[in-house]
Amino acid sequence: MTLERRRRLTRRALPAAGAVAAVAFFAGLAVGGGGESEAARVARDFSAAWVRGDYGAMHGMLTPQTRAAVTAEQFADSYRGAAETATQRRMAVAAPQTDGDRALIAVDVETAVFGPVAGQVAFAVLEDGIDWRPHLVFPGLRPGESLDRRTEAPERAPLLAADGQTIAEGPADARVQPLTATASIAGTLAASDDAAVRESLYARGFPEDTPVGSNGLERVFEEQLAGRPGGELLAGSRVLASSEPRPAAPVETTIVPSVQEAADVGLAGRLGGVAAMDPRSGEILALAGIAFSAPQPPGSTFKIVTTAAALEDGKVKMSDEYPIETAATIDGVELENANGEYCGGTLAEAFAHSCNSVFAPMGVEVGAERLVEEAEQFGWNADPGIPGAAESTIPPASEITSPLEVGSTAIGQYKTLATTLEMATVAQTIANGGVRLPATLAPRRGRGDGVRAVSPKVARQITELMTGVVAYGTGTLAAVEGVEVAGKTGTAELGDTRGDDPEAAARDGDPSNTDAWFTAFAPADDPRVVVSVMLVRNGSGGATAAPAAQGVLVAGLKRES
16 A cells, blocks of 8 residues: 555545434344443454454444445555554553443554554444444544644764764754764665655654665664654644654664775775674674675685585595696586686695686585575575665575586576675684674674584684685785785676686686675684675786785774784
8 A cells, every 4th residue: 555545545534434314323222141232242343353453354344334435445544544644553442331322432542653642432333333434543533533643853863883983963954974984884865765665754653755864874774863753643633642753872883984994995996895894793894885785796705605515514525635627527618717727736725726627516516405505504595684785695406407507606606696795794604613693783792693504613624725815825915914814715707607617707818807806804713803805897806806805804903902
């Protein structure tokens, strides 16, 4: 039901109903068992149905003439519209009082905006049903009156960084952002033309043109920042109830200004995303660019998931060695290593140098079902739980049918998509001993509940492999002096990822055809910060994303020094 329709039904008089001559009333009502009159029984049933929201049952108790004039849908909409206008939370009714064929019901309504509203509804019970009139949709209305309201929003609450500094403050129409370091993530406000947003505002008691957060933290924390509106609930021109607008308390976030600034510097105006987290809590320290809104193929960073599944299932061991090859042939198609290089050796060496020739066949050995299952343990195909955040997706195993599709999926191609925040969550899970914590922008008191994605043993093994990436593999440009960094690079092709070579664009020297990825945490033995970087059409992960992440890692480590 649209907002305009609900307003029409609430404010206009419904079709005239129950216009019955006085001779149709009768005084000799039947008396039921226990001395209860027929009028009392009908009124009791009507009020009970009202409390439970059974408008169909209520409509069925009306006279045939009323039901012919007011359809069941119109009847239900009129009650729903009145409840929404009043911001009704719950209602209670007293036992009906009757006098002959007249019934009176005392009703108490608790509203979100106007406080408690108490009133009565009265109607006649005729031989063939209730003589219903439109003003009976809400207690306290008189014949000819309709329910309306006038409300206004309070001043918007301040938005605070993790250290208490103010990110944004002031009324919605004059919002200021005093902290330069967090200006990029603060967000903006505007009146929305989205029907769902306007419906939500109306349901919460706000004027529908109230400015709302369009993006950034203003959007994420919209309801917490908005406070409670105030105003008058009207019966025609009479005031039934009123309240003052109530501003919300300042809203704390997990954003660390120094880390946010480093994320913006690392992004350097390029299209992409940067996400930083505390692996111990899942608290987000920084978000830059399109870090949670634009899923892309994760490329070789997904090899963390593939390797975790293989280790968990005993398909591989840390001591395994692989042939030195330039490509793996699956279904007659060669999946080549980046730059066509020879790659293999120990599992650690293959992981450090991101050998497609090793991990595509490994994925085939693991199988589509387990790859999807493991990915979902790391957070794919799940609501991120943050307003505006996009879901990272992997197809069901039934849609990954050929060995080539499985092998391509295992190296982060085919139809697998991830946000930068999701790849930060993958690193957070490994850094947290295999337990994935929901990412949050609101301070989390304590460690919170998590999902075990891999065993502590496998988490330690993946950590060991990731340290090799930064120590001597494809991610050396993310190294931090005096700190052991665990990371994984990725280079994701943006064309048909089922083609001959998911790394072909990078190998052929066209960086505009690949997304660059890097995800990492540090220190490897006592993780305190996680960083993920994705740069759209920006070459290889080791060359561009890894150095962008390095500065964010340093800032994240310094925040606790």
